[in-house]
Amino acid sequence: MFSLLRPLLFHLDPEVSHDLSIAALGCYGRGPGIIRAHTGPGVAGQPIELMGLKFPNRLGLAAGLDKDAQAVEGLARLGFGFVEVGTVTPKAQPGNDKPRLFRLAEHQAIINRMGFNNHGVVAMARRLEAVRRRNRLGGTLVGVNVGKNKDTPLETAVSDYTRCMEVVYPLADYLTINLSSPNTPGLRQLQSGDDLERVLGGVATSREQLSVQHSRRIPLLVKVAPDLHAEDVVEVARAIKIHGIDGVIATNTTLSRQGLGDSPVAAQAGGLSGAPLTSLARQKVAEFRQALGVQVPLVGVGGIVDVASGEAMFAAGADLVQIYSGFIYQGPALIRGLVAGGQRHRG
Secondary structure, X not given: OHHHHHHHHHHOXXXXXXXXXXXXXXXXXXXXXXXXXXXXXXXXXXXEEEOOXXXXXXXEEOOOOOOOOOOHHHXXXXXXXXXXXXXXXXXXXXXXXXXXXXXXXXXXXEEEOOOOOEOOHHHHHHHHHHHHHHOOOOOOEEEEEEOOOOOOOHHHHHHHHHXXXXXXXXXXXXXXXXXXXXXXXXXXXXXXXXXHHHHHHHHHHHHHHHHHHHOOXXXXXXEEOOOOOHHHHHHHHHHHHHXXXXXXXXXXXXXXXXXXXXXXXHHOOOEEEEHHHHHHHHHHHHHHHHHHOOOOOEEEEOOOOOHHHHHHHHHHOOOXXXXXXXXXXXXXXXXXXXXXXXXXXXX
């Protein structure tokens, strides 16, 4: 089906195509019956227990596709072991001006400068409450990626993260603190120094309070940028261990344009994802694995466009992987390949 729809979707404006796809996946999720994640002999096809959670397979959808939890059940029906929704902020916000989403099909890449456009955390919570009431996910886990509003000063950013945590805590299987989007001014400054300590200390304290309140402790992860230097990786890893953060998601989109050649779209501002990120993301996963040791779970994301790049991400030290741009270009075939086994060729 995807092979038939792809030419039509790629003929449309990227953001229009995205919105139509989310609406279609929302409808797809309304089909009858319990939804079961796929399992198989592929590199990501086996269940695993991490952070006190049972993942039915090791393949997830990265945050950014379903920002408002509008298509959780439809995405789960495609076979993902876990679906990460968001990034969500305390208040609804429109994001950056359009156009803000660009395809580079010849490179299997995407540039976006969306800017955390979302309906706000209360609206997301209503949708997740409906998903939980229907109780049809059959083991597929749901993570919530949280961020700060554009107009919130960096000095008080932690209050935005903890506000989101408070609202979605009883509805999420895990929470991700997004410190690494390049499309919210200054956000990446939160990955270092006193800002990092303030945010990680604040969210860790909030999680402990919420654990008592809800009699349930859920994992807390941090999503980092691929553009960190080696010494930055060591600093972030040290802070994560000090504050008891449960895991790391490496990586977000990159500001680099390496590998794009003379593509006219390369001049667009925003974060780059897809095949050009493969090597850099894998390198950061390897660096974080060395810095964190073997005990801290690591989710590898960035440039997984086929089975070979998925295998390489696991070999670099990832315990779980997530896909986004590869899914946009390859469709459900990429899920089947990673879970059930399939073509290793890239492209």
